[in-house]
Amino acid sequence: MTVKLSAQAETKVEEYKKLYPNVRSAIMPALYIAQEELGSITADAITWVAEKIGIAPVQVMEVATFYTMYYKKPVGKYHVQVCRTLSCALMGGRAITECVKKRLGTAPHEVSPDGQWSYEEVECLGSCGTGPMCQINDHFFENLTPEKLLQIMDRIEKEQPDLRFSAVRDALGEGLKGYPKSEVI
């Protein structure tokens, strides 16, 4: 069985393969490419990566299942990851999770019926001085309050911005215009 992804994905993976002294190192970038295109690490994604790298699918599978950022089942178009580690918890992270849960009415990792949302609690995202915070797809939203987060979610629902990793450009938050840039110091 041969799986084909978009021409762009095929080009990107070939570029990654050339970067490393050993082609196997390109497994992780290849998984990201497949995930962004297919939405999660499906059986097709595993097959595609294995064929591209030239290894057995099981070797791709063990990598994909070890790391939490590869989704083994579909997530919503907007996947909210609320930090639950201490620094955020001390600043009110609990209220953020409760707020997301209440707004969506779903269980963690469950996709909302309209396919728009899913959420989970995750460990430290490295934004501890600006907690509580969450990540929506690959964008950080910091110094949150439940009210602020609800506003953000409303705007996202209305504007449908592209918040995927490949859309992160220099002005972070560009996917949600006018939203303060993620900053540390």
Added chain:
Amino acid sequence: MGQHRQILLKNVHCTDQHTIAGYESRGGYSVIRKVLNMEPAKVTEEVIKSGLRGRGGAGFPTGKKWTFIPKGTDKPVYLVNNADESEPGTFKDRVLLERDPHLCIEGMMICAFAVGARFACIYIRGEYAYPYQRVRQAIRECYAKDYLGKNIFGSNVSLDLVIHRGAGAYICGEETALLESLEGKKGQPRLKPPFFPAIRGLYDSPTVVNNTETLAALVWILENGGEAYAQIGTAKSTGTKLFSVSGHVNKPGVYEVEMGYPMMQFLEEECGGIREGRKLKGVMPGGSSFAILTAEEVAKATLDYESISGLDRTAHLGSGGFMVVDDHTDIVEVALNFAHFYAHESCGQCTPCREGGHWVQKIIQRIARGEGLAGDIELIDSICSQVQGHTICAFGEALSWPAQAFIRKFPADFKARIREAMEGRVQHRVPLNYEFQAAH
């Protein structure tokens, strides 16, 4: 940031510092040009003289680490910049990667030249999308100007640099796990010996793994000399260090402080003191992997490796990720938060850690929920003693030391909760943590 000497954060407030033009307008890439005309051994010598110690958490002397690379090896030598930064409470490298990516790259060039590496890699945590983009852009700028690739800066030295994105595994900050991950495998730490990175690292070749902050500090050291750097700080903890402060302080953030500075003064003056005029209960000084310092210990501590480890054998300056808690904080919930973290993040390779983490979480969770049993405190202590020292990497200690410190330093908090449960008068509390699913 007070009157502290600025070495690493000197230019982070300049809005164009992340561009190659901005970086070069402030003297960027002048040090590597000078270094390329030096003897590689002389570069290492300067770093040894500087007394610089690894900023990722272990505090191992950097120059000494480089000398472990076998002389005249016929295998390629690799350099890896550890930008995984997943230690809870730590966000210092993010500032450098985001605001001054070229400083990180110039530091890597210096190290690569000293150890003879022709391929270098930045392993950055997967969640750092913005820093990733900034560094990738910086790498592209360098290639466009022939600062990277073949014959960098017109010399006969070549260096390729790649940025590699992790995928959400705390353990990949451990250097051998990072190398496994970089090879396209599960991030499970390797046994040392024989897999010392300097001998059998990436692709079984000699490899130097240094933290981002460590590498960034090299630029100043090679510009001003190792001796000048050694003049800053204390005799054994030289230079400045970045501290990322979070939790119950008025001004959380990243600060650069000269080593040896009084800790309480730092919290009071730089970080604006404890929020809402409350009192300090304790500080986790080195991220979540070391013992908590009580307010009394903090009052005696100075910001250097020796002072903090001297106050408590299991405390360490670590990554400099300070998590500050005030006297209104429920320490049982704090302990539970960490226990959940370690139970979740164990790579699963060694049984004591894989199982022990969940046991510790389960027990702390029942104490927090008002279901604690007599003997639970001793049980936590006993499990922790059996985990530490019995695992391939230091995760066993990272799991055990903080848990043991919480019950040792705040026994009354735990005892009171167990007593409540046994006497059937559990008080209603709003827990700090969201309801955790049962440990699996």
